[in-house]
Amino acid sequence: MELRQHCLEVFRLNDPQQKVAAVLALVPPPDGVLDTHANLAYEGPPGRPQHPALVHPQDVPRRSPYTLDGHCALVHAITHIEFNAINLALDAVWRFAGMPSAYYLDWLRVAREEAHHFTLLRNHLLTLGHDYGDYVAHDGLWTMSEATRHDVSTRMALVPRTLEARGLDATPIIQAKLRKVNKPHALAAVAILDTILEEEVGHVAIGNHWYHWLCTRAGLDPLAFYNQAAQRHGAPRLKPPFNLPARRLAGFTEAELASLPQENSA
Secondary structure (H helix, E strand, C coil): CCHHHHHHHHHCCCCHHHHHHHHHHCCCCCCCCCCCCCCCCCCCCCCCCCCCCECCHHHCCCCCCCCHHHHHHHHHHHHHHHHHHHHHHHHHHHHCCCCCHHHHHHHHHHHHHHHHHHHHHHHHHHHCCCCCCCCCECCHHHHHHHHCCCCHHHHHHHHHHHHHHHHHHHHHHHHHHHHHHCCHHHHHHHHHHHHHHHHHHHHHHHHHHHHHHHHHHHCCCHHHHHHHHHHHCCCCCCCCCCCHHHHHHCCCCHHHHHCCCCCCCC
8 A cells, every 4th residue: 555545544543552553564665656646535534532522622621730630631631632643744644745755754754753652651641540531632733734734834834833843842841840749650751751852853843844845845935924824724822931942953943933922022
């Protein structure tokens, strides 16, 4: 089966364990030749399990990370993000035709690393007597993916460079809270997040690379197009503090970093 078609089949798998195993089994063809021009017809949702139940973001209960239940809820929320990220990477491969082969191989790598992240977090939950699906979750990440499904430039602008880049900002803050808990389960989660943060910098860098490549190909100004796309699709407003070192490593330009809201902005 051709790689992009295979990614679509994995995208549609519901069972998380089956999806992870199938992602890790995905390999590029030995000759490196991909069918990059086939338009694959599928308009359904990504495969996902019956649980967690999906609710509006405002309806996700807030729990203190200083309690064990709150810790599990926090880890569950990140696990859900990583499960969505598997589907996002697979979607980037199968949905968008006509890109260079390197684009598909980049997002295949991301899918494999997201599967690893999901597994690390799920195994951590299992050690604490919980599993993925035990808490409610929201679908904000996938909602933006649906809104950008018809244009790869907009997808690169608003998913890896916006929603996933927010993880670069949020992860150190979460880790600081977990260190204050200073219990074995919390410190174990900090170590997992170290691994995830390091690799997520690379994922955002891939989004940045292909976004700028697409803008150059189309003769678009990256900052202007980004602002237009964010406004048109209702992207969440970015708020400080920002992890500027991680964002620089991920390929944001100084002009892009300078355009971010400042701490004292309204």
